[in-house]
Amino acid sequence: MMRVRERGLIQFSSVPAVAAVLVLAATSGTAAGALAWPPVAPGQSVTQQSGPKIYISADMEGLAGVVTSEQLGPGGFEYQRFRRFMTEEVLAAIEGARAGGAGEILVSDSHGNGQNLLIEMFPDDIEIVRSWPRPLMMMEGIDESFDGAVFIGYHAGTTNPDGVRAHTMSSARLADVRINGVSVPEAGIDAAIAGHFGVPVIMLSGDNAIAAEAQAIIGDIETAVVKQAISFHSARTMTPAAAQALIRDTAERAVRRIGEFRPYTPQTPITAEVRFKNYRPSQVLALLPMFERPDAHSVVFTGADMLEVSRVFHFILQYGAVIDP
Numbered sequence: 001m002m003r004v005r006e007r008g009l010i011q012f013s014s015v016p017a018v019a020a021v022l023v024l025a026a027t028s029g030t031a032a033g034a035l036a037w038p039p040v041a042p043g044q045s046v047t048q049q050s051g052p053k054i055y056i057s058a059d060m061e062g063l064a065g066v067v068t069s070e071q072l073g074p075g076g077f078e079y080q081r082f083r084r085f086m087t088e089e090v091l092a093a094i095e096g097a098r099a100g101g102a103g104e105i106l107v108s109d110s111h112g113n114g115q116n117l118l119i120e121m122f123p124d125d126i127e128i129v130r131s132w133p134r135p136l137m138m139m140e141g142i143d144e145s146f147d148g149a150v151f152i153g154y155h156a157g158t159t160n161p162d163g164v165r166a167h168t169m170s171s172a173r174l175a176d177v178r179i180n181g182v183s184v185p186e187a188g189i190d191a192a193i194a195g196h197f198g199v200p201v202i203m204l205s206g207d208n209a210i211a212a213e214a215q216a217i218i219g220d221i222e223t224a225v226v227k228q229a230i231s232f233h234s235a236r237t238m239t240p241a242a243a244q245a246l247i248r249d250t251a252e253r254a255v256r257r258i259g260e261f262r263p264y265t266p267q268t269p270i271t272a273e274v275r276f277k278n279y280r281p282s283q284v285l286a287l288l289p290m291f292e293r294p295d296a297h298s299v300v301f302t303g304a305d306m307l308e309v310s311r312v313f314h315f316i317l318q319y320g321a322v323i324d325p
């Protein structure tokens with residue numbers, strides 16, 4: 001599908017967002033130093049809609065510095081700082097994408113409770129998808145109007161022996177997720193959802209393990225490797241500011257090359273397999289005629305396309321017969 005790719009004026013911030021970043025820079029030392037946007041004068045336009053339309057999905061395990069659950073959820077002693085680092089890595093991707101000519105950008109908060117990003121720090125022409133459930137999971141909101149997808153803070157899949165916090169969709173519950181027989185990380189699932197709409201993945205940031213895994217499955221994408229995995233809970237990492245500078249430059253390069261990337265499109269209908277760590281989910285799901293249970297831990301089903309597969313994956317992870325609203 002041909003889309004308009006004219007390069008518009010690059011004006012990528014609003015006064016409140018700049019103020020937030022400047023306050024942050026003043027109070028937190030170097031962390032926000034890489035994100036010193038040029039201030040926008042009063043009356044200047046803050047929107048730029050004419051370039052390639054970009055979808056950014058942000059996870060947390062692949063951020064610079066993340067190694068344990070202390071950084072990853074509200075119970076961790078470092079979580080509040082790492083919410084800010086997550087936000088700043090996404091802001092760096094936005095800044096780079098816009099330097100490369102990007103127009104409209106939609107951001108997805110794709111980690112944990114889906115409420116990690118500090119939404120007040122974003123430019124006013126950015127919108128953010130938050131919380132769950134949502135049928136397209138980490139890719140909610142993407143459609144055929146987008147020109148490229150960017151994955152920030154991504155991590156290796158659950159069958160990868162090397163990645164920091166390597167898991168697929170649920171570290172506690174799943175041991176493997178396969179699409180047409182291929183074990184896929186979240187980046188592979190999300191690339192296939194984007195591919196359903198004809199949208200290529202153009203960039204990923206994370207550790208060296210997911211960068212290699214994603215390139216092996218998706219093909220040519222730009223990668224920003226912000227840390228080297230040592231083990232599931234250890235890494236040799238860049239600083240947040242250095243990682244943000246790398247992400248900014250990588251995003252700019254990816255958007256400049258946007259015409260060269262190809263969508264990831266597994267053949268349809270899609271055979272999908274989910275392997276659970278425990279027995280009960282496979283046993284209960286196998287009561288439904290759409291699932292087969294090839295062994296004690298796994299279920300297999302066929303989806304007409306990746307949208308159907310995404311919905312079933314999300315159902316499997318979300319469903320519980322609870323009475324909460």
Ligand SMILES: [Zn+2]
Pocket residue numbers: 059060061111155169186
């Ligand atoms: Zn994840």
